[in-house]
Amino acid sequence: MQFFGSSEISPSPPAPTASGNNAHMMYVFNRNGVCLLYREWNRPLRTLDAQQDQKLMFGLLFSLKSLTAKMDPTTAEKGNLGVPQLPGQGCSFHSFRTNTYKLSFMETPSGIKLILVTHPRTGDLREPLKYIYNLYVEYVAKNPLYTPGTPIKCELFNTSLDQYVRSIA
Amino acid sequence: MTFGYGTRLRRRGYLLRCGRQVEMGLISKKKWTGFFRKSPQQLRLPLSSCPSLKPFRASSPTLLYNCTVSLDFSQLSAQISMAPVAPRSGDAIFANVERVNAELFTLTYGAIVRQLLTDLEEVEEVNKQLDQMGYNIGIRLIDEFLAKSNVSRCVDFKETAEVIAKVGFKMFLGVTASVTNWDADGTCCIIVLEDNPLVDFVELPDTCQGLYYCNVLSGVIRGALEMVSMKTEVTWLRDMLRGDDAFELQVKLLKQVAEEYPYKDDE
Known part of the structure; x- marks a missing residue:
């Protein structure tokens, strides 16, 4: 799905440079809407406090997902808009693009949502998101000191995430 | 040396899986000699499709199957992971994850x-x-x-x-x-x-x-x-x-x- 995908309107940020500084931020949510991780690399404008910002992001994705499922022309049976769906039911979107940023989204059947916001001209990030999910498994899910469902405080994960994101975007 | 279920040998970057209860006497560089409690068929080694495997011969009293296999590891590991018994994905994943004894x-x-x-x-x-x-x-x-x-x-x-x-x-x-x-x-x-x-x-x-x-x-x-x-x-x-x-x-x-x-x- 793309919003304004083809039209590059004027206040667009500079084109991606070689030495990756194009990722803006990353969110990881679980199914209960707890923000497990918020990482920020390049975000000049901030209008909300962190908690509201995260809530808004989660709400955006949640509604967008049910909207996209509702608009799906290929399946016959779909409930009314807003009626809760089973996880994994219906279609899902993987990215949208505005003139100023691109948001890539991945949701696993276990309810982990990975969101990466990058420069609008970055390519398909589905594979990188899968890789980040693998990082999550290695450094977070397997970490005995981590309690599932709580914010991630794991240096090793953060470092490798930073490193990886720098290499892709 | 005794290897249990799921034990593998890492040779030249490839993994070779032995069946359950395999006792092994090892190994020259490309030769792999083992005493198997199961026949090659039970071990599901793809014999016919793997030309570099020599036939197994049974050495009777202990019911072990003694074999010397010279093999091309790349070929064998590819074929083992394609063994028809389980869906490929499960086998392929098992071949790639870290394992313990x-x-x-x-x-x-x-x-x-x-x-x-x-x-x-x-x-x-x-x-x-x-x-x-x-x-x-x-x-x-x-x-x-x-x-x-x-x-x-x-x-x-x-x-x-x-x-x-x-x-x-x-x-x-x-x-x-x-x-x-x-x-x-x-x-x-x-x-x-x-x-x-x-x-x-x-x-x-x-x-x-x-x-x-x-x-x-x-x-x-x-x-x-x-x-x-x-x-x-x-x-x-x-x-x-x-x-x-x-x-x-x-x-x-x-x-x-x-x-x-x-x-x-x-x-």
């Missing part, structure tokens, strides 16, 4: 159960504790499973049960289970496990007859399914340690939880 795993698990029996005294309590431990494992394990198996959705319970049996068990225990006895509305099935590495060397003493030794497994399944929004009830129907001829787990779907907007008050 099977005996070490079995004995460690045994030591845990033993310690729990000492600490908690009541067999019932031990069952509960094992189930709880399994549950805690399951809610983490599911992420590893999803990440490595590339399963992207689990909505259909029937499909999910198949995936657990064929891919899940293969990936984490190195064995394949089968799913049978579906009830009419597809919410209850039985997972049959003929081979269970947890119970190697295990015998239940008379004092522990009520113990579900592998109760951790049922907990793992329950925990993992709960994370994909399926509330289930997992119970043991048959147990080889109690004299049955297989392990049977009944998995009953209680409810699939719909995804709801988690925040109560909007802003």
Whole structure:
């Protein structure tokens, strides 16, 4: 799905440079809407406090997902808009693009949502998101000191995430 | 040297898997000599399709199959992972994940159960504790499973049960289970496990007859399914340690939880 995908309107940020500084931020949510991780690399404008910002992001994705499922022309049976769906039911979107940023989204059947916001001209990030999910498994899910469902405080994960994101975007 | 189930040899960057209970005498650079308790057919080595394998010959009195195999490791490992028995994905994942020695795993698990029996005294309590431990494992394990198996959705319970049996068990225990006895509305099935590495060397003493030794497994399944929004009830129907001829787990779907907007008050 793309919003304004083809039209590059004027206040667009500079084109991606070689030495990756194009990722803006990353969110990881679980199914209960707890923000497990918020990482920020390049975000000049901030209008909300962190908690509201995260809530808004989660709400955006949640509604967008049910909207996209509702608009799906290929399946016959779909409930009314807003009626809760089973996880994994219906279609899902993987990215949208505005003139100023691109948001890539991945949701696993276990309810982990990975969101990466990058420069609008970055390519398909589905594979990188899968890789980040693998990082999550290695450094977070397997970490005995981590309690599932709580914010991630794991240096090793953060470092490798930073490193990886720098290499892709 | 004795290798247990799922032990592999790492040679030249490729992994070669030996069957269960393989005793090995090893190894020259490209030659691989072993004494197998099972015939090559039982070991499922793709003999005919692998031209560099020489025929096996049986050396009788101990019922071991002695073989010398000279092999092209790249070819063999590719073919083993294509063995027709389990779906490729489960085998392929099992070939690529980190593994621990099977005996070490079995004995460690045994030591845990033993310690729990000492600490908690009541067999019932031990069952509960094992189930709880399994549950805690399951809610983490599911992420590893999803990440490595590339399963992207689990909505259909029937499909999910198949995936657990064929891919899940293969990936984490190195064995394949089968799913049978579906009830009419597809919410209850039985997972049959003929081979269970947890119970190697295990015998239940008379004092522990009520113990579900592998109760951790049922907990793992329950925990993992709960994370994909399926509330289930997992119970043991048959147990080889109690004299049955297989392990049977009944998995009953209680409810699939719909995804709801988690925040109560909007802003």
